[in-house]
Amino acid sequence: MNAPLPQDTAATAPLAFTGKARVALNDPRLRANFRRAMDGLMSKRAAQFADADEWRTLRARGAEARARALAKLPDLLERLERRCAENAITVHWAETTGQANAIVLDLLTAAGAKTVIKGKSMVSEEMHLNAHLAAHGITAIESDLGEYIIQLAGEAPSHIVMPCIHKNKAEIAALFAEHIPGQPYTENVDDLTGAARNALRGAFAAADAGISGVNFAVAETGTLVLIENEGNGRLSTTLPPLHIAVTGIEKVLEFLDDVPPLLSLLPRSATGQPITTYVNMISGPRRPGEKDGPQAVHLVLLDNGRSRVYDDPQLRDTLRCIRCAACLNHCPVYTRVGGHSYSFTYPGPIGKILSPQLEGLDCAGDQPHASSLCGACAEVCPVEIPIPDLLVRLRGEAISPTSRAVKGGGSARSLGDRLGRRLSTAILGQPRLYGLISRLAGRIGDRLPSWLPGLNRWTRVRSKPAFARRSLHALARERGYADE
């Protein structure tokens, strides 16, 4: 690897969602990049699931497999650990991202590793692993093309599946010309891919260790399933002498038989591909007589708040997620503001429910409100996560906590909120008072100036709605629509 690598910048202080979204909304290039990409992804997915019956059946199987695995999570994790041990995969448990980073660093240090080649892993992003390793003198090189590009740019992923979807060809061409020695500026996609391939080839061969994520960990057999399109995941997990896989504790499946429906749902939902180019099923290190594979395989299981989420029967559905990102691709908010607006590792609808649960409502409390509750996300979710219902649940937890499952519950309690609740209940819960207020609104409502705080947020791009001179209640009474 001869290109200089900027440090991971994912850990920089987050600006609140609304502020970042404003910046993104005013960036026409970014908006065009996202719109184009999401339109393409939506139509590709629709073509994959053109048969509604097949979609319903497959989706029900996928949702069932994930729900069943979560219902037995503690047992399955123990079974996974036993099966992995039988396969000579060493399992490590990390409660926090700090512990997970320390485990990975210890393993690398013990092996004398200086450079690491990485497959794509959102959990490693959640850990800010690259920055941690860099601080201890270990260089981690991203081998997924998208991840490689954003690593060159010093950015975090803006999408779960396609980390550099926010960039167009010209931006990538400029990055390569700047960072890859000898690389001229070209927008020829084959040349660009070739340049990345050349830069990465040496890195694969020279790496002391490979790090990957995990798509599914099968408890029955102790198998790590990893899917990818470029072959870099296979190289990262077979070429170096040491392979470390990192995953959240929720990625477990009970049986090997649970894999096929999910393997069909994930890429079709994500990119509209019938299946990915590579499906890796890792069941241990190199055995005597085998020609390739690492000498040691380690699995790091990260909790980082997941067991808290698991404890709440409703919020537990969040953990079904298989990271296909269909919810992002179909979200009208994500499409307009892009992944970096969300400040946290997981953007889009799934991020809006996951980030506040992992990080706390006190620091990610604005996320559940960044939705019109249109329901496009739930409609396409291949494992039936009721995202809009969970958004509403979290909005509620932020003002009046009902469970200790959510960190920072009650942090959004305010006087305005309390007043609003009292007032709306008083008016809407009492028909007579409602009638009085509505008559009053009909008389004076339209005299409210459009610059009033609150109203001005509406009238900036819309006319002020005009109250009817006579409400429907009044008109209905007049026309004799009696109540019996």
Added chain:
Amino acid sequence: MSRDVPEKPASVYFFATCLVDLFYPEAGLAGMTLLERQGIRVIFPPGQTCCGQPMRNNGWLDEARAIARQQIKTFPKPIPIVVPSGSCAGMMHRHYPELFAGQPDEAEARAFAARVYELTWFLVHVCKLSLTDGGPPVTVAFHASCHSQREMGVRGEPESLLAGLSNVTLAKLERPNECCGFGGAFSVRQPEISAAMVADKIDDLSKSGASEVLSGDCGCLMNIKGALEKAGRPQKARHIAEFLVERGR
């Protein structure tokens, strides 16, 4: 999402929604007229206020329940409750049962929810309404609300009512299923994102060649109509019930 189609009843309740009551009463009257023309007696209980959706969406679940209880007791007879709004219908049909799960009045809430129908769905499936056109040629666009589609399973019913009108051309939208950006409090909590969404929506409507946009949801209409007016666009926006009453015989 398919649900059983009941026999055409002799009478129904009409739940107007607070937006219709305060801002668009003509949409409510039109909805009631359409039902009456089918020989159905319409009962409009004066005790009705709001379905409680704004409270639920804010996360005010106790308050939403209090409002919901008020509505449930206002519609006691075992007859259908017809709602000229997919969003409010979705609140009552889909979310009341969840809201009352584990509460003493759960069974009552479920029975109530089962009686809730979105207006165009009811007209198509229960009334088997088919109209004869009595108006001049016109091109209209239909905005399908997110909640009517996804919570009430209204998929193509309004369009089929419009298709039955011989002089009406239904314009094709580029993104017919995308949210208009209203989302209740979302429009003021995230004004800039909401503004971007409604700007795209009115562009799509303008490009479609429609002179008028119809919808079954007054929330979306308030947003779209307001944006069209503010942008000085010539397109009109109104509730589909008004259009059907005016043209259909």
